[in-house]
Amino acid sequence: MTRRVAFLGGGKMGEALVSGLIRSGGRNPDEIMVTARREERVRELAERNGVAATLSNPEAVEWAETVVLVSFAAGVRTSFVEKHLASGVPVVRVMSNVAVLVDEAMSVVSPGSHAEDKHVSVAEELLGYVGRVIRLPEVHLDAITATSGSGPAYFFLLAEAMIEACILLGLSRDVATELIIQTMLGSAKMLRDTGKHPVELREMVTSPGGTTIAAIRHLEEAGVRAAFLNAIDAARKRSAELARGGEEEGDA
Numbered sequence: 001m002t003r004r005v006a007f008l009g010g011g012k013m014g015e016a017l018v019s020g021l022i023r024s025g026g027r028n029p030d031e032i033m034v035t036a037r038r039e040e041r042v043r044e045l046a047e048r049n050g051v052a053a054t055l056s057n058p059e060a061v062e063w064a065e066t067v068v069l070v071s072f073a074a075g076v077r078t079s080f081v082e083k084h085l086a087s088g089v090p091v092v093r094v095m096s097n098v099a100v101l102v103d104e105a106m107s108v109v110s111p112g113s114h115a116e117d118k119h120v121s122v123a124e125e126l127l128g129y130v131g132r133v134i135r136l137p138e139v140h141l142d143a144i145t146a147t148s149g150s151g152p153a154y155f156f157l158l159a160e161a162m163i164e165a166c167i168l169l170g171l172s173r174d175v176a177t178e179l180i181i182q183t184m185l186g187s188a189k190m191l192r193d194t195g196k197h198p199v200e201l202r203e204m205v206t207s208p209g210g211t212t213i214a215a216i217r218h219l220e221e222a223g224v225r226a227a228f229l230n231a232i233d234a235a236r237k238r239s240a241e242l243a244r245g246g247e248e249e250g251d252a
């Protein structure tokens, strides 16, 4: 009953989700319709993915059983979307992240006031093809936006800084990039696969009087830990602010 899916707004995130769905066998191309604003983008989406693509959102909505609003922009609340739909239409809010592009997204789904378990399950199923999904009450979504939603940017910044450090130490940019990416990937896999707490893992590589503790002393002196707490708290506040702004505009 929920096979036919329409994606309103086939941009980077939308196309990543569509191609992930098809690649993983979650949906056949003929079960997907995508919309865009420009004719050229419509053609591109159809040619690259073998799906139906159109400029008409109403056409796509009429055809589909499930509609994905790719404007799953930060801070659009289910109550806002519900206000613009016929009463009783189930809405599920999603906060994913840019790793949708490589099938390693972290997505969180939250039911709106008319969404039942089976509706949330559809969102979980669709996002499950492109990464991990958990279900949480919507009250947490500003926090999620600030952490896993914006999170890739924090790791990219860290990678950038560490690559610069390698360059400072005289390594070439290519070597620096390879060293840092593989180190991040290895660390992420250890965190995921060993189930150990980050503190335990860090202690494993911090020998008394050694090199790692010499570096960590500087990171602590620079207040890196507090900077993360403050930065993520600021992102959460900004997400809540955007949601309030969007709702006021919608009300106007």
Ligand SMILES: NC(=O)c1ccc[n+]([C@@H]2O[C@H](COP(=O)([O-])OP(=O)(O)OC[C@H]3O[C@@H](n4cnc5c(N)ncnc54)[C@H](OP(=O)(O)O)[C@@H]3O)[C@@H](O)[C@H]2O)c1
Binding pocket: 008, 009, 010, 011, 012, 013, 014, 035, 036, 037, 038, 039, 041, 042, 057, 070, 071, 072, 073, 074, 094, 095, 096, 097, 098, 148, 149, 150
């Ligand atoms: N953490 C997250 O969950 C996360 C991460 C990244 C992005 N996002 C959000 O996801 C949304 C999409 O991001 P993106 O990077 O994929 O953006 P994008 O590449 O700019 O994609 C937007 C797409 O929507 C289409 N579009 C715009 N208005 C439309 C309309 N009225 N009807 C039909 N299609 C329309 C555009 O069509 P044309 O190409 O023809 O103009 C474009 O293809 C953004 O709101 C962004 O904030 C969320």
